[in-house]
Amino acid sequence: MPATSEWLDAAATAARLPYPALLQALREVLRDPSVQVPARSVQALPGGASLFLMPAFDARLAIAKLITYTPANAGTGRPAIQGDVVVFDIATGERRLVLDGPTVTARRTAAVSALAARTLAAVPEGPLLIVGAGAQGRSHLEAFADTLPLREVRIASRGAEGAQALAALARERGLRADVVSDPDAQLAHCPLVVTATPADAVVLSSRARGDAFIAAVGAFTPRMRELSADLCQQCAEGGGVWLDSEDARHEAGDLMQAGLPLEDFPTLAALLEGTARPRGSGPVLFKSCGWGGWDLAAARAAVVQA
Known part of the structure; x- marks a missing residue:
């Protein structure tokens, strides 16, 4: 793992995403003409689950969100959504962050x-x-x-x-x-x-x-x-x-x-x-x-x- 990369669990991911700052980031993404969001890929899995791949990028960062959605987990104590969001630096190609996917979602x-x-x-x-x-x-x-x-x-x-x-x-x-x-x-x-x-x-x-x-x-x-x-x-x-x-x-x-x-x-x-x-x-x-x-x-x- 590159020295600049961090792997954050659910609690650490939440701490990086305070809601006032997150609302501001949402506004900025909508105003940024460099943002591109290719179509997401959804693959049906046996038993009613799904696998989602969601890419996006701007002039500085590229991300790939890879998660599973398992409706059968409702009421079991296991989360319905599991996976990660991987964040890359476009200029260097390095992985900057791995965020907890359910927390980001x-x-x-x-x-x-x-x-x-x-x-x-x-x-x-x-x-x-x-x-x-x-x-x-x-x-x-x-x-x-x-x-x-x-x-x-x-x-x-x-x-x-x-x-x-x-x-x-x-x-x-x-x-x-x-x-x-x-x-x-x-x-x-x-x-x-x-x-x-x-x-x-x-x-x-x-x-x-x-x-x-x-x-x-x-x-x-x-x-x-x-x-x-x-x-x-x-x-x-x-x-x-x-x-x-x-x-x-x-x-x-x-x-x-x-x-x-x-x-x-x-x-x-x-x-x-x-x-x-x-x-x-x-x-x-x-x-x-x-x-x-x-x-x-x-x-x-x-x-x-x-």
Whole structure:
């Protein structure tokens, strides 16, 4: 291993990616014309698992994210996402960093949601409803608590132990936190919503508040979904639907199964550039499917923090 290379575990990777710095890195990636993100490769594996290879590069760094996604690990104590993000220096060809893949995925996804919420959420103090108490539920709690004036969180999960643990973490951060059994019933009370489930079934189908911001991150293939067609349609006809990247036009199962025109929906980049603007009223849906550029942003942030 070259002397300049570091191999970081989950804790060390998280320490290199504080959310305020990560949000700034996301903005910078979207403004950088040197950023290139080739199409990711997804290989189906026996038993329903998948192998993902996601490259990206800019003028200084090149990364390759290699992860497995194993839905059958849900509830077993083993993470659904495992793997690494390898960071190379383009000028020398040397490997600079090896980051923990699940940590990068969780933190950059939550940071993207928080970045969208900072612009689109009408009531950023919450209450925040989190559906799903796994790695993405935790990262979204942390990202929203670190970057929004959040005061209260409500947590729904199929696993009671995980929900209670996430509620305890929220209380440690000074937030009011409750575990709830019916997430649909909470839509009338929560203007901030995050769905971060394995996306093997619809978890929200009631109508959202008129001032709601919903970040749906669990479904990232055409066959997956967390939101009902009616809820997606309500957002499309109300405050609007926003995509995390152009790739979501081919991957957002919630929207595709609702029969919505994905080609019409603006991206986060358009929002931040000001070329597309939020509508005045109705619930807003931010649909996130993941993009290699977000992993590049995390790599850049990790290098800077070093």
